[in-house]
Amino acid sequence: MKIGILGTGIVGKTLAAKLVELGHEVMIGTRSVAETIAKTEPGMMGSPPFKEWHAGNPKVKLGTFAEAGQFGEMIILATHGVATTNAIDQAGKNNFKGKVVVDTTNPLDFSQGMPPKFAAALGSSLGEQIQKHIPEAKVVKAFNTVNAFVMVSPKREEGDPDLFIAGNDETAKSKFISLAEQMGWKRVIDAGDISHSYWLEAMTMFWVYYGFKNNHWSHAFKLLLK
Amino acid sequence: MKIGILGTGIVGKTLAAKLVELGHEVMIGTRSVAETIAKTEPGMMGSPPFKEWHAGNPKVKLGTFAEAGQFGEMIILATHGVATTNAIDQAGKNNFKGKVVVDTTNPLDFSQGMPPKFAAALGSSLGEQIQKHIPEAKVVKAFNTVNAFVMVSPKREEGDPDLFIAGNDETAKSKFISLAEQMGWKRVIDAGDISHSYWLEAMTMFWVYYGFKNNHWSHAFKLLLK
Numbered sequence: 001m002k003i004g005i006l007g008t009g010i011v012g013k014t015l016a017a018k019l020v021e022l023g024h025e026v027m028i029g030t031r032s033v034a035e036t037i038a039k040t041e042p043g044m045m046g047s048p049p050f051k052e053w054h055a056g057n058p059k060v061k062l063g064t065f066a067e068a069g070q071f072g073e074m075i076i077l078a079t080h081g082v083a084t085t086n087a088i089d090q091a092g093k094n095n096f097k098g099k100v101v102v103d104t105t106n107p108l109d110f111s112q113g114m115p116p117k118f119a120a121a122l123g124s125s126l127g128e129q130i131q132k133h134i135p136e137a138k139v140v141k142a143f144n145t146v147n148a149f150v151m152v153s154p155k156r157e158e159g160d161p162d163l164f165i166a167g168n169d170e171t172a173k174s175k176f177i178s179l180a181e182q183m184g185w186k187r188v189i190d191a192g193d194i195s196h197s198y199w200l201e202a203m204t205m206f207w208v209y210y211g212f213k214n215n216h217w218s219h220a221f222k223l224l225l226k
Numbered sequence: 227m228k229i230g231i232l233g234t235g236i237v238g239k240t241l242a243a244k245l246v247e248l249g250h251e252v253m254i255g256t257r258s259v260a261e262t263i264a265k266t267e268p269g270m271m272g273s274p275p276f277k278e279w280h281a282g283n284p285k286v287k288l289g290t291f292a293e294a295g296q297f298g299e300m301i302i303l304a305t306h307g308v309a310t311t312n313a314i315d316q317a318g319k320n321n322f323k324g325k326v327v328v329d330t331t332n333p334l335d336f337s338q339g340m341p342p343k344f345a346a347a348l349g350s351s352l353g354e355q356i357q358k359h360i361p362e363a364k365v366v367k368a369f370n371t372v373n374a375f376v377m378v379s380p381k382r383e384e385g386d387p388d389l390f391i392a393g394n395d396e397t398a399k400s401k402f403i404s405l406a407e408q409m410g411w412k413r414v415i416d417a418g419d420i421s422h423s424y425w426l427e428a429m430t431m432f433w434v435y436y437g438f439k440n441n442h443w444s445h446a447f448k449l450l451l452k
Contacts, residue, residue, distance in 0.1 A: 156450040202428035222448045224382040
């Protein structure tokens, strides 16, 4: 499948590398290709600058937001939460029509220092905001409750975490689940329609708090069902 | 230990029976002892009327909210979420001074039908509301993310769920953790101060939604740490 990813951060890069490894065609979109290639400082958690990373992952295409939006049959949003609707605008809303759009983002407000504050109100989770912003797209909220490395390699020593998702379109959810299964996800907990993104985003705040308190980032929720 | 429990619902009764079994002295408090004894209809999930249940659990004392509040060295709040501060008022705020108060409640609004809506805003979780209401008590938010039967018998076929707690007082949390360990809880995930009750209450909405969707109530979260 052709997959467009918006965002060159650790989530975008980690997903891109894995998806290419799985045989998909991937284009990462960025605000400015020239600036992304010119960066020399390492990213979050010591990840290498994009150019260095790209040298090791040459199959991943790099383009503008608009090019990645056009390219993808499925589009993955991997931007900073608060920057996401703007990135969609730059990519061109038309490029999202009818497509499965996977929203991995979280409404985090870093303006008051660490740990970040929750920046969504009940009824206006990022998942809902994005679905309203591109009503003809089929938004699936997913992957927002784990870090990038767990997304592409979910199995933990303590067990298999659950894949928590929300979205209005059942077919879109199925398509995303197939992709996630290729990455090793074993079980899906479907939270229901996109309005339930709120609970997945709220759960993540607990995840974030735990991470900052313990400097630990590979934790993942499982819902013990029996 | 002497434990007072406010609320004669399924949570209050299930905790009372288990705590007595563990050798604690327990008094359940109710708004009206006479009305509680007079009830003949079964409770939630087909639980027997209080009198019938009490015949099988004669060691559990029954009293008013105030009597249970006086009795307990530790007090467990097991009322409907929205009725909790009122129950505390009836029990007499003085009876909570300096005590560990375990808040198992959730801010659920049943007025618009099922599933219930979330009735707390960010910054005013029930845990926080209750701590503000009885500032001299040491409120520990706990047990709100599981049903009553899992509270007293946490082990699941799929593993041990985590005990998620929040509260301002470390000693109070330790005391509660000791009690929970007696019930079989293996690992604690401390969410931090009482303001983090919000995330535990929000997580529970996901739990509630899953329950209503699947008519399943014994599910419990685990945070896979490694």
